[in-house]
Every structure is written in structure tokens, then in C-alpha cells.
Amino acid sequence: MKIGVFDSGIGGLTVVKSMLEHELFEEIIYFGDTARVPYGIKDKNTIIRYAIEAVEFFKNFELDLIIVACNTVSAYALDEMRESSPCPVIGVVEAGIQAASNAVNDKDSNILILGTKATVNSKAYEKGLKSLGFNNLEAKATGLFVPLVEEEIYSGIVVESIFNHYFKDVESPDAIILGCTHFPLISESIQNYFGKETILIHSGDAIVEQLEKEFTFTKKYKNPNLKFFASENPDALKAVAKKWLNK
Numbered sequence: 001m002k003i004g005v006f007d008s009g010i011g012g013l014t015v016v017k018s019m020l021e022h023e024l025f026e027e028i029i030y031f032g033d034t035a036r037v038p039y040g041i042k043d044k045n046t047i048i049r050y051a052i053e054a055v056e057f058f059k060n061f062e063l064d065l066i067i068v069a070c071n072t073v074s075a076y077a078l079d080e081m082r083e084s085s086p087c088p089v090i091g092v093v094e095a096g097i098q099a100a101s102n103a104v105n106d107k108d109s110n111i112l113i114l115g116t117k118a119t120v121n122s123k124a125y126e127k128g129l130k131s132l133g134f135n136n137l138e139a140k141a142t143g144l145f146v147p148l149v150e151e152e153i154y155s156g157i158v159v160e161s162i163f164n165h166y167f168k169d170v171e172s173p174d175a176i177i178l179g180c181t182h183f184p185l186i187s188e189s190i191q192n193y194f195g196k197e198t199i200l201i202h203s204g205d206a207i208v209e210q211l212e213k214e215f216t217f218t219k220k221y222k223n224p225n226l227k228f229f230a231s232e233n234p235d236a237l238k239a240v241a242k243k244w245l246n247k
């Protein structure tokens with residue numbers, strides 16, 4: 001399969017990393033809209049417009065599948081992307097809901113959803129989790145994590161003080177949904193902050209779980225053909241990809 005992976009910026013590379021670890025695809029075309037990141041503070045119509053433009057970009061490649069490696073876009077624009085795409089489009093929110101439900105046995109468990117302002121306002125995770133019987137939910141917009149990761153600051157005093165700002169009234173939850181693909185880069189710091197009992201749900205692992213359920217993968221691709229595109233400064237994106245993915 002030849003797939004497209006779309007994110008507002010570099011965060012979706014965490015999803016690519018999970019896919020590479022599982023050696024699922026022969027060819028991956030990554031597009032990060034680095035000129036217009038962050039999406040998480042934009043309104044619904046703008047997010048939908050940008051997402052449809054990404055589909056137009058992917059039409060150059062005759063893809064078999066588009067993976068939306070951005071929670072913000074997955075929360076708002078999947079239907080519109082599907083309408084304008086010649087191939088199937090899947091998003092990380094549904095996958096994250098399913099992964100959380102698989103990982104957390106007790107329906108009364110306290111689940112904290114972290115995401116951008118747009119993702120949290122959409123209530124996409126809450127709606128999905130409530131429909132599966134989970135009711136002890138709290139959602140927090142933690143948008144400052146996005147520039148932190150874009151600046152490659154993953155731990156230390158700045159991260160700690162932002163955690164204290166957002167989490168000072170939050171009790172250690174049973175599970176946290178990292179509802180933004182930038183957040184796995186600071187997952188170690190989040191885990192240290194809340195303790196190792198807290199289960200972290202990662203969009204990349206969640207989408208791999210969903211893909212392996214929905215498709216039959218007969219071959220492993222150790223060295224897939226990877227191409228990285230960005231709407232601004234593609235060299236910067238390629239440098240981060242090289243660092244994070246060793247590619």
C-alpha cells in the first residue's frame with residue numbers, strides 16, 4: 001500500500017514512527033502544513049478548508065489510503081476529506097477512542113483527554129468514549145505543548161512549569177489520551193509527572209492497532225520509500241524526520 005500521512009506540522013511524524021516500527025507500508029508520503037501550524041487554535045471552517053487542500057495535494061500521488069495523523073483535523077474534517085478524496089481516509093480520534101477502550105477495563109476509570117483547544121472543544125473523544133460507557137472523563141486543552149515540541153523541548157524546567165500550570169488541580173488519572181500527535185514527544189515527562197500507573201494512549205499506536213484489525217498485511221516493509229513534503233521549509237521537516245525516525 002502507498003499511503004499519505006497528513007498533519008498540521010511535525011507532530012504526525014510520531015504516527016509515522018509507529019507505522020515504521022510495525023513495517024506496514026511500502027511507500028509513505030508525509031505532508032505537514034508547516035506554513036499554517038498550529039491548527040488547534042483555528043476555527044472549524046478553516047480547519048476543514050486546510051484539510052481539503054491537503055487532499056488536493058495528495059491527489060498527485062495515486063494513494064491507496066490517507067491517514068490523518070492530526071487529532072484536530074480528525075475531530076473536524078474527516079467527512080469533508082472523505083467526500084473529496086479518491087481513496088479512503090482514516091483519522092486518529094476513532095482509533096484513540098478504541099485503543100482507550102481496549103486498554104482501560106473499568107468503565108468508571110478516570111480518563112483525562114489532552115488536546116488542542118479545537119480538539120477539546122469538538123468533544124469528539126468524550127462523545128466516542130461516552131458511547132462506549134465511559135463517563136468519568138475530563139478534557140484539558142494543553143495547546144502550549146505544541147510549540148514546546150516544535151521547539152524540541154521535551155523535558156526540564158520549562159516543561160515542568162507548563163505542567164504545573166495546566167495540571168495543578170488534576171488528580172492522577174487512570175489513563176490519559178494524548179489527543180494530539182505532538183504530545184508523544186513529551187510522553188515520558190507526562191508519565192513521570194503523573195506516575196507509572198497512569199496508562200498513556202498514543203495516536204500512532206492506536207492507528208496501528210486499528211489498521212492491523214481492518215487490513216491484512218501480508219508483507220513487512222523494512223525500508224519503505226518515504227517522502228516528506230511541507231508547505232514551508234521542507235528541509236526543516238526533513239531534518240526533524242531524520243532525527244526522530246532515523247530516516
Ligand code: DGL
Nearest residue numbers: 008038039040071072181
Ligand atoms: N498535531 C496536531 C493534533 O494532533 C495539533 C497541532 C496543531 O495545533 O496544529 O491535533
